Amino acid sequence: MRPGIPGSGQALVDQGQHRDAHAGGGAAQAAQASLARDQRWPWWPLLPLYPYGRRRTLVRELIPAQLWSFEQLQGIFYVAVPIRMTVARVRGGLMLYAPVAPTAEVCRHLRDLEERFGPVLSIVLPTASGLEHKLPVPAMARAFPEAEVWVTPGQWSFPLPLPLAWLGFPRRRLRVLGDEGYPHSADLVWQSLGPIDLGLGRFHELTCLHRPTGALLITDALVAINQDPPEVFEADPTPLLFHARDRGDQPLLDTPEARRRGWQRLALFASFLRPDALQVPPLPQLLAQAFQPGCRQARVYFGLYPFHWTASSEEAFRGLTDQLQVAPVLERLVFPRAREVVLRWLEQVAGLSELRWVVPAHYSAPVPASAEHLQALAGLIRSRAWAPREGNWAYLARLDDLLLKAGVVPADPTT
Numbered sequence: 001m002r003p004g005i006p007g008s009g010q011a012l013v014d015q016g017q018h019r020d021a022h023a024g025g026g027a028a029q030a031a032q033a034s035l036a037r038d039q040r041w042p043w044w045p046l047l048p049l050y051p052y053g054r055r056r057t058l059v060r061e062l063i064p065a066q067l068w069s070f071e072q073l074q075g076i077f078y079v080a081v082p083i084r085m086t087v088a089r090v091r092g093g094l095m096l097y098a099p100v101a102p103t104a105e106v107c108r109h110l111r112d113l114e115e116r117f118g119p120v121l122s123i124v125l126p127t128a129s130g131l132e133h134k135l136p137v138p139a140m141a142r143a144f145p146e147a148e149v150w151v152t153p154g155q156w157s158f159p160l161p162l163p164l165a166w167l168g169f170p171r172r173r174l175r176v177l178g179d180e181g182y183p184h185s186a187d188l189v190w191q192s193l194g195p196i197d198l199g200l201g202r203f204h205e206l207t208c209l210h211r212p213t214g215a216l217l218i219t220d221a222l223v224a225i226n227q228d229p230p231e232v233f234e235a236d237p238t239p240l241l242f243h244a245r246d247r248g249d250q251p252l253l254d255t256p257e258a259r260r261r262g263w264q265r266l267a268l269f270a271s272f273l274r275p276d277a278l279q280v281p282p283l284p285q286l287l288a289q290a291f292q293p294g295c296r297q298a299r300v301y302f303g304l305y306p307f308h309w310t311a312s313s314e315e316a317f318r319g320l321t322d323q324l325q326v327a328p329v330l331e332r333l334v335f336p337r338a339r340e341v342v343l344r345w346l347e348q349v350a351g352l353s354e355l356r357w358v359v360p361a362h363y364s365a366p367v368p369a370s371a372e373h374l375q376a377l378a379g380l381i382r383s384r385a386w387a388p389r390e391g392n393w394a395y396l397a398r399l400d401d402l403l404l405k406a407g408v409v410p411a412d413p414t415t
Contacts, residue, residue: 120144128155129201134155154195245305274395
């Protein structure tokens with residue numbers, strides 16, 4: 001009997017199941033479309049970093065009812081690492097430290113926190129030089145029009161030195177950290193790292209201890225690099241799988257081993273730009289591997305893969321630790337002639353007896369810490385070679401030499 005004719009019971013069941021499946025599939029597609037809209041970031045062309053116009057956000061409660069982490073990904077050519085906004089509970093409401101892209105998804109989670117703990121009182125840009133931290137601030141300020149906006153002194157823009165109001169910062173609510181005091185002084189203790197002259201502008205970072213939790217909030221100065229892929233990659237592991245390969249004509253295979261290998265390589269890229277074990281293959285070899293079957297799609301850059309690992313990335317990754325350290329790329333390009341500035345800041349924050357945690361804006365958080373930990377780190381920095389020139393550091397050293405020779409960066413950045 002034909003489907004749908006009385007007496008054909010199985011046909012009616014099959015037809016009903018087909019309709020249910022179709023309806024369920026439509027609902028799932030609608031939910032995905034709604035989620036994509038909630039994760040839309042329209043200002044990505046101003047800083048065209050992966051994942052461009054769609055910013056998925058992982059929200060984690062770091063310390064119950066006190067600190068929350070809002071994590072997104074950012075990078076170039078799938079060299080993506082986590083970037084974090086920390087939300088801190090303060091008296092009367094919330095502080096946003098180092099904002100991320102304020103998508104509808106981010107704002108929805110922040111509204112939920114406001115309902116429980118009070119309004120967003122302040123938005124803090126704690127660095128003078130980090131464009132990835134600066135760009136989201138005007139949009140975040142528009143999303144929370146009652147919040148004060150605090151910025152680190154010495155803000156600069158390139159290639160034109162534009163006033164902050166021209167960059168979208170709200171003139172009437174704008175405050176300068178230090179020059180006009182500090183927000184939430186009853187709950188926060190502020191410390192300054194820098195300023196350090198970079199030639200085109202300056203590096204300056206304002207860190208703060210959240211006294212109710214003992215958590216030191218920092219931006220870029222210190223990191224603790226996850227030994228396993230961060231959770232934020234769960235929504236889309238493509239960057240991990242892309243860099244887990246050895247050739248451009250290899251497909252993306254999603255296995256735990258591939259994810260670990262991909263993460264190790266991403267961390268090495270982000271730390272050293274061009275690790276010692278990495279070479280760029282010649283152009284004929286690169287093109288020969290491109291546009292092969294299974295790789296003719298934008299997701300894998302059509303098989304273009306300008307990386308060749310001459311040695312084990314796992315072995316090179318062992319040099320990166322999940323303990324607090326100065327980010328290698330900063331040590332060699334920002335701090336190479338400013339070790340004493342870093343040490344003075346470390347000694348200042350090591351004097352904070354309430355210190356229990358460090359929450360950086362990148363990689364792992366929260367990281368257990370104490371005055372003894374930071375004193376030990378300062379001692380290690382004093383005793384070891386600073387801003388090395390060999391091995392994984394060689395490429396960064398050549399870049400620094402080039403910038404120094406060209407007069408882009410000063411020989412003495414602390415004067």
